[in-house]
Each structure stands twice: as structure tokens, then as C-alpha cells.
Amino acid sequence: MTNYLLRRLLYMIPTLIAVSFVAFAVITLPPGDYADTYVLAARQSGQVVTPEQEQAIREFYKLDRPWIVQYWDWTSSIITRGDFGFSFQWDLPVNELIWPRLAMTFVVSFSSLMLVWIIAIPIGVYSAVRQYSVGDMLATIFGFIGLAIPNFLFALVLMYVSFRYFGASVGGLFSPEYINAPWSFAKLGDFLGKLWLPMVVLGTAGTAGLIRVVRANLLDELKKPYVVTARAKGMRERDAIRKYPLRIALNPFVSSLNDVFVQLVSGATIVSVVLSLQTTGPLLLEALRAEDMYLAGSFIMMLSLLTVVGTLVSDLLLAWLDPRIRFR
């Protein structure tokens, strides 16, 4: 096992190098560069940028060099100085942009992820055990409604309804008057009054997929002879489900956990939009769209590192969950 772990850790190095190289190439793939974005954004506010000024912007950000030179500059300053470069959009170093947002992002993503799991796994189990019951049907229908309506649209409808008919203030985790107030019961009430909305959006959109996966896999297992045997031998229903079938049914869930860390950092975008939170997800999206390449590149590097680590953790969890799986 130690051997296996060491080997996996070693594999990370070439993977990351390849990812950083290709990611950077892909980021610079679309025609044009940040100077074009700048010119267009300026034009939209009314400002006219002349070709000479555009050239000056290009030179200022050193965009007139071949991308491979820019790549080398960027990676070498990461390795030597921990400097992830400069964000053009913000005129700030990438380091100043990413790190302050990580804590908030982590809190939001972690709680939404936990929420999804806590809701989805029990419902999935229930749906499988009571297949085609009223509860199962309701979960199925609501789940698919959640999947079929774009999350953002769903959030928009909920926000509008809560604003229009319940007079709730829109967005934010707190009403304006509570933002800078000390904690009190009123503030807590306000907070809880706001929290339901992202929870519902997450509850229908985020959980539907997981409910289906747990339900389907448990269904496959429940009909297998070993479960029938366990039941026939008088094993308690709870144990007959939890001990083996559920463990195996969670196998696909664990397999897809390899991007759990990525979700923790970039996820919960919908919640951020609804609540107008400044998390990293929207920042990455904007950076990619604007060709703010060092910011985007740094994000992708971080995310791919997390993917690689996540894959390893997911594999280890698989082996733990199902003793039949052996890695050598």
C-alpha cells in the first residue's frame, strides 16, 4: 500500500506539468487577448480606444510575447517566488484575489455539499427500499423538475416569489440592516429566513442526481440473493440494508468523489449568484471569459492539483468501502 501511495504521488508531477502546459495553451487558444476584452468593455461603457492605445495596453501587460514565453515566465515565478502573476481585470496580483476568497468559498461549498449529502443519501435509500411508493414518486418528480429547469432560472423564480409575495429582501445572507449588527436572535432569524432559498435551490437541483444514483445502485443490490438470504435469516431490515448493500451502492458515489475538492473550491456558483457572494467560482468564470490568463491559469492549476489529490483519496476510499477492491 505504501508503495502504491508513493507511486501515485510520483505520478502527480508529470500530470500537473502536462495540465499546466495544456491549460495555459487552451486559455490562450481563443483569438484575441485581454487587450481585446479591455477594448470591448471600454467601448460598451462609451469609451473609444484607438488602435495605438490598444497596442499600448498590449505592451503594458506584455501580451505581445509568444504564449510559450509567457508560460515560462509565469510558471518559473510560481516555483521561485510563489507569485501567481497579475490579474489584468483587477489590476491586482492573483495572490491577493484568490486567497481572501477561499475561506468564504470553502464555507459556502462545504455546507452546501454536506446539505446535499444529508438530504440525498437517506432519500435515495428510502426511494430504493420503497420503490414506486408515493414518496419515491414525489422524490423522482421533484428531482427531475430540479434537473430540467436551469438552476439559475429556478433561483430567480424563488427569489422573485419570496420578494413579491413575502416581502423578503433580495440576495445576501443578511438583510441590509443586520449586516453590520452584532449577533442577536433577530439577526439569527433574519439569517435563517434567507438561508432557506439557496437550500431549496440546492435541495432540488443538487440532490436530484445523487438521489437517483443511490436509488439505482441500491436497487441493483437489494435484489441480489445475498440480501434475500440475509433477510431470510432474520437479519434486521436496517442492518440488512446498511451492512452490505448500501456500502456497495455508495461505490459510484465514492468513485465520483474525485472532484469533491474541486467542488469545494469552485462549486456552489449558483448559491453565490443567488446571494451575490463573492466566491471563487464566478471569479474563475469571469477570468476565463475575459482572457485574464494568469488568474484563470492559477485557478486551473489549483483545481487540477485538487483533482489529482481527490482522485487518490477517492481511490483509497473505494478500497476502504469495499474490501474486494485491492490496489497494488
Place this chain on the structure above:
Amino acid sequence: MNITTRLVTALAALALFAGAAMAQTCEVVGEAPMLAERVAAGDLPPAAERIPSNPMVLAVAEEIGTYGGEMLDLYDGSRLAEFRQFGYEGLVRWNTDGSEVIPNIAAGWEVSEDGSAYTFTLREGLRWSDGHPFTTADIQFYFDEVAFEPYNCCNDYMLVDGQKPVVEIIDDLTFSMSWDAPNSTLLQNLATSYGVQVTQFAAHYLEQFSMKKNPEAVEALMAEDGYDDYNEWWAANVGRYGQNSEYNNPDRPLMTAWIPTAPFIGQERFTFERNPYYFKVDEACNQLPYIDFRTWSLTPDEEVRVLRTMDGQDHFCRRDVCQPPNKAVLFDSQDQGDYRFVDLTNSDHNQMLLHIKYTHDLEERAALFQEKDFRVGLSLAMDRQNVIDTVYVGQGTPHQMAPRSGPFYNEQLATQFTEHDPALASEYLDRVLPERDANGMRMLNGEPFTFNVLVNAGFRADWADVMQLIERDWEAVGLDVNVIVGSDEFARSARQGNDVDAYVWAGENGTGQLPILAADEYVPEAAYGWYAWGAENYFGTEPANPVVTPPSDIQRMIELVSLIPTSASAEVQSDRMKELLQLHADGLWVIGLAMPEGDYRVVNSALRNVPNPLIGGWLYPGPGPLNFETFFYGN
């Protein structure tokens, strides 16, 4: 008609040999209770000592206000101060209706006979927000350290034939700028959104960041922050024109009415508070602004911004929210959001202009596009009234690319070929595209011909709808049209491609003197300007590219654009602009759709001194010049 017609009377630069502030001195100065407390506590000098001896006096739109309150705003995460709602504080400024340039930070100016030298006098006793005097040293700092450095932009109006101004500091309050040739639009340009940068740099504070003045310390600071590029470091610490970093340092002195108290980048909600040293008073000698705080809530998503505006979380709505499609929903929530509607007259002259690529790489296409009959055919085939009724709920008037009013209004240009006449359109098209295929679609030199039009729906979603209707109109006269709709990044990348024949954009700066300042926007953009498809060809840095020369009319327009600012007299300047517009009238080089009408803003019900109607624009950065500092909350 409406207030924008008053822009007509805008004074041409050379007619205005001198300007001076309204002379008023204040014996007793009224101040906000929150400042009076600080004065009583000994933290601040008395109000009379904080303002200039000749303060800027603002006339209020309705009544003398009362102090206090917090004005809420939404912030989309991009530029905080884009001058329309915050940060319009230059040496000179437009008066409220945009008809003339009036003093602001400068108390007055004199212009030499030929318009090549300008002498400005600053107000006496003017102070930065930290209490330090604002003097010509600050102007000097701007010209020495900022104006022409790589990290700055957008001050081409300061160059005359490429020559930088000779700046002479006469004394603490007087300085002059001069060139070898006239710079006849300098004052108006200083009053635009671009003029603001001259007064944004406090020498006494920013000297510590100057590589020229303070090299060792700067290098030490850079090393500490981990930079090896001075330009980047400057951009991050001091900020560049219009960028947020300019307002992110609460220690940096500013001249704006409200000033930051903490860094705001990345904050979800942040508040600026009143500048205790602000240099403006009302007619009763009360120091402005009336409103204590300006608070912005970060709301990156546009639809959430609309909802928050409906919820009353924006006391003066943003222009991206108060768009015609959102009027109905905003109307329905007036009571809940506690706001009212105020009309806005726009200085935009057109909802949508069709810019054709006259320098198309395929010479047969370039040749076709350069035929006037082709363009007239396109224009006559468009059912403009139908578009206005369908997309703009009946608000608007068919209009070509022409100023909507003012000295440069040209009736022929504004109204020609705006009627819907498919039969006549067909006749015109028959002259240049007579061949048709089996389906009745027109062919170019025996080949199927598709006219590809690019629409940036990420910027204006209504254009996609408009083009869908016009596509039908054009197809009715036998023209195969391919409308390519995409977001910003798509439009941006298509800019480099050669498979687009035309694109659409808005027509801005169409009232009063604004066309002179925006003369370059009246040149067919696809041949010249920001979007310059032809730029690589005609102005190209790579002469190896195949060159399709723009038609001689357009070349003359380009020439006129560079001649207008250096005109020796107002008449010459005006004649040149008129010549440029007449070239359009003769050639129909750009096809327009309709003049925008029926614009609006929603404003908090309690907010007073808000003029009605408001004026929107960019070079007149409306509603910025409408004196936000005189707004106050009534009952």
C-alpha cells in the same frame, strides 16, 4: 422640445475665451452634524477653514436640503467609478444640462487667441480629503508621473499632432498648457469622462510611490509586495484611469464628494463617507454633499440587480437595469420598492447602426459594399416602424446615423431612405445584384451570396430580436442573410475573422457639441476606429497583408477627424464636422435604425433635487453632471 435641445447652445471652444466661477464667499458655513461632532472634538478644523475662499456654488434643482442619509447603489464588480454615478470631478465640467463647460476644481481659465494656450487658475484654499492643500504641484505630478506613462490611457486629446502639452507652473494656483498648434476642443474634452484623470493624483501622498522621486523606497516596497514590474505595481497600488484600484486605498486623498474608509475590492457591501474637505456649497453656504454615506452592494448578476432595484436596494438605478424591457416589472413594484420614475433623455442618436465592412478581404465583396445602391437597397427594405413597435413598444423614430439635434442636425442625413419601400429597395438592389437563383435569392458574380451580420447579444440582447425582424425584410427583397448572434467573447473573437460582412452597434453622442468630441464615432467603424476590421489592412503594422483601401469618402472622413481638434476657429471646426456628416448624407455609409425615446430611471421616492428629465450619455457622462452632491432625502 426637451432639455437636450439646450445642448444646442453649447459654446464652441474658441467662442469661450475665458470662464470664471460664480463669485461667492461664505462667512458662515453650514456643515453636516457628523462633521460638527468631529469639529467639536477637535479632530477637524471648522467648516469655513475646510472649504476654498471661492467655493464652487451649486444651484439646487428643487430646494436647499438637509444633511444625512445613506444612498444605496448596486455594483456589478467592474468599474466602481465610471463617472456616470460617481467620480465625475474634473478640472472643469459640463453644467447640468450639458450646454456649456463650467469651472469645477479650477476657478477659471483663459484661452489664447488662437486656442493653442490655456491658463487655468485653481480655487484658493482647495483641499484634498486629508486636508492637505490642492495646488499646481498636484497638476505637475499628473503630467510628470502619470499622463504619458505606460500605465495611463485615454488622454489623446492632450496631443496635438502627436505633441505633448508644454505645462508651465506659474504659481501655486496658476498653470498653463500650450502647444505649437491649436487644441480647440481641450475644454470640452476636459469636461468629458476622460478629463477627470487630471485631478486624481495627490502629489504629497503619491510621491512615495514615484520611481523618479523615490527610487530606493519604491524598490523596497516593490520587493516587499513581490513585484518586479514597476508598471504593474503602480497599477495595483495607485491605479489606472477608471480602474477600481484608484479607490481601493483609503489612505489616498481624493477630491470626490464621498471617500472610501476601507479597501472595497472583494467586499460584498461597502460604504464611502462624506469628504470633510469637499469644495462645493449650496447657495445658502451649506457644505455639500447633503448625503452622509454612499453604500454599494456587490451584485454581479444582471437579473439579480433588476430584482434588487425592484426591492428598493438601489436609490438611483443603473443604466443596465433601467432598460426598456425591464420597465414593466419595475413599474409593478413601485410601491414595494419605494421608488418613482424619472424620464431620461438620451444623447444617443440611434438604437442600432449597421456598419458594413468596406475593406472586406474579398475584393468582390468590398466592391459590392462600396456601391451606394446596395446600401440604399438595404435601408429601404427595412421596416423600421415594425421593429420599433415590436421590440421597443412603439418608442422611437426611424433615423439614420445622424445627430438627433443641435447644430449638426442634418435633415437629409437623418431621414433619407428611412421609409419602408420593398419595391424600390428591389430596384436599387437589381442595379448591383441583378442575378437570382432558382429560389429568387440574389447571387454575386454567379455565386450564391450570403450577407453575414454579427450581433453582440451579450451587450444588447434587443439587437438579436431586431436583426431577426430585419433579416425577414431583407430576405423579402431576395437577400440571403445570416445573422450571427453571440456573446461578448464571441464578438471579440469574430473581430479578427474575415467571415463577417457587417456588425451592429449603438449610435452615441448625438446632441449639441458632442459630435465634435466624438467625431471618430461618426466614421464608418468597420473601416476605422475601435472595431476596425480594416485596421490591420489599412493602418496595419503588417503591410504585407492584402490592402483594400477604404473609399475616398471614408479616407476624407478619417482626415477630417484628425483636423477637427486642430481647427483654428470655431467656424472651421464646425464646417469640418458638417462636411463629415454631409459625406454620410451623400453616401449613406452607415445605416441607422431608430432614435431612442422613452428612456427612464427609477429613483428613491424620498430623494430630492433630482432633475426631471435626466440626461444620459458618455462624453457628457450623464447623469453624473446632475450634482449628486445636492441630492438629499426628504420625507
Place this chain on the structure above:
Amino acid sequence: MSVAMPTLEDAGASENAPRVVTPAQLIWRKFRRHRLAMLGAVLTIALYLGAAFAPFIAPFGPNEYQSRYTYAPPQTVHWIRTNEEGRRIFGPYVYDLKVSVDYASGRRVFETDRENVIPIRFFPRGAEYRLFGFIPADRHLFGPADPDRPMFLTGADRLGRDMFSRTIIGSQVSLSIGLVGVIMSLILGLIFGGLSGYYGGAVDTLIQRVIEFLQSIPSIPLWIGLAAALPKDVNPALIYFYITLILSLIGWTGLARVVRGRFLSLKNEDFVRAARLDGASPWRVMFRHMVPSFLSHIIAAVTLAIPAMILAETALSFLGLGLRQPVISWGVLLQEAQNIRSVATAPWLFVPGGAVVVAVLAMNFLGDGLRDAADPFSSN
């Protein structure tokens, strides 16, 4: 745990059948008893028939507009009326709409005009179209007797286009091209996940590194780059088809991880070993013996991927890469409705969302039913 996997033939023989029943017949019998699955099957077939005959069923062309009726609300169909002579007539009709423009609120105001009736006719002439892409026709299943009068069964959009017609026609793309992408990524996911899990070792290492790599590539700049590289005057539906293919070339990684996980846990099972010792080829072991034991998961994955794929195109068209007018799909229609104006004043624009839900539920029940019917362990 030593029960070997019985084959379908065994299950058939155990029933006391008077004659030999083939597995297919057996599955069909079981399937027929499954009411929900039958409903799902009927709906799915109906949806596909609807898509095939869409321009015929839709009373209007997808881009036909009536500028007087922007944001017109849905009109109710009535059946019985009294004509001028006081006789009662049976036949479908809608009431006319009175339109006025309210400039203060910037919208049209509609009032049902009970004085004027718009009869609905069957097989009227209307917009020209080509059935199945080649048969020219202009008859529609039904429509207003006077084609210029309003008949908006599910309301009109911002240009006065009939939402009912647009939803029907939008199904053509959503139910065809999108599914190709789903199936492609399913096949790739099964093959690569299977190989990775079955062989393990170096094969596993290699495939897993490729997956990590693919998951790390940022998609947005890739799309922007592709959008710029693709010629602008190609049929938009064709471009979209290519894009779904590319989407599925990247999108198989998630399923592959899951399949691998299941293979890793199954490959040492007795029935797998038995099949292998029996001399079955690895291919046969993988797809005849191992995959069926987690078929539910695959069905779930497919039904989850369908709405995702239908909605994915909205993100693409936003970047100027997906479908473009005049081609429409449910995703495009939903994208158009994604604003406060629609939510607050025109909720009928969400009809395509309802269509997506119905389609996905139908396919899901169909899939569940097929799985249950094919499952040798299921008792009822």
C-alpha cells in the same frame, strides 16, 4: 455469496410455462405489467412522433411573429358557443384579444374580447414547411380560421411568436442531437471505465491519468476558441451536432470513473471468475456479465445526462457556439426566458421547461421499466 448468476434461460424455464418462451417475450410480458413503464413508453413514442411531425402539428411557423401580440397571455379554448342566430354551435374557438399600449409601464395590455370569436379550424393553410425535411407542405393540424388573428394556446413571447408552436418545434433538436451526445459519452464511459477496472495495473494508471487530465482542461476558452475557428455560415444545427460530439468526447470521464469503481469490486466475484474460466472473452465478460449487474446505475446516469445535455446547449449558445436562430430547441427557449421580465409577467414562457420535465420523466420510467423487466432477480 456463492450463488452464480443465473442466465435468462434459467429464469424462463423455472416458470411453469406450457410452451417455450423466449427471453424477449418474457421481458415484454413483465414490461407490460409495469403501468408506469407503459405510460413512459407511450409518452416517449408520442414525443418522438410529435417531433417528427412538428411543423404539421404546430399551428404557426417557429419564427412567425405578430408584432401586435408581444407577451400575449395564453388563450383558453372553448367548445360551445351561440352564433348570431342564437343557435348553439359545437366547435373549438378562442376569444379575440383587445390590445392597447401602456406607455407608462412600457408594455401591451391585453383584454379578452368576448364579443369576437376566433374559430379554430382543422387542416388550414398556414406557414410553409418541409415535412421530414423534404416534403413541401403548408397544411397544419389546426389553426385559427383567419391566420392573422391571434390564437396563442400557451401565450406568445416577446416578439409575438406562438410559444406552443415553438415548444413543439424545439423538441426536434432537443430530442435528437442531444441524445446522440449522451449515448456517445455512455459508450466511451463504459469502454474506458471497463478497461480501466477490468485490467487494472498499468492500463488503469494510464486511463486514470488521462481522466484527471481531461477533467482539468478548462472548457470555456476551448468553446470560445472553437466558436471562432468554425466558419460562421455553416448550418447552425450541424455545428451544434459537432459540438455535442466534442462535449461527449470530454464528458465521458465521470461515468468512466464509476464504471471502473464497480468493475474493481466485481472482478473477483465468483460469477466473473466462472465466466472467465469458461473461456469467455474479456469483452463478453465485461459487457454480458459485469455491466448487467449495475444496469440501474447506467439507466440513472443516462436519464440524468439527458436534461443536462438539453440544458448544456444553453451555455453554449450563450457563448455563440450552440444553436442560433432560426434553429430553436427547448434549451434555447428556456435561455430566452431566463430573466425577471419573464418570471414576473410572462410565466407561460416556461412551457418548454415543462416539456423537458415530461420528456425526462417519460424516458426515466421507460428505462426503469426496461431494467426491471430484464432483471432476472426481480420477483414481480
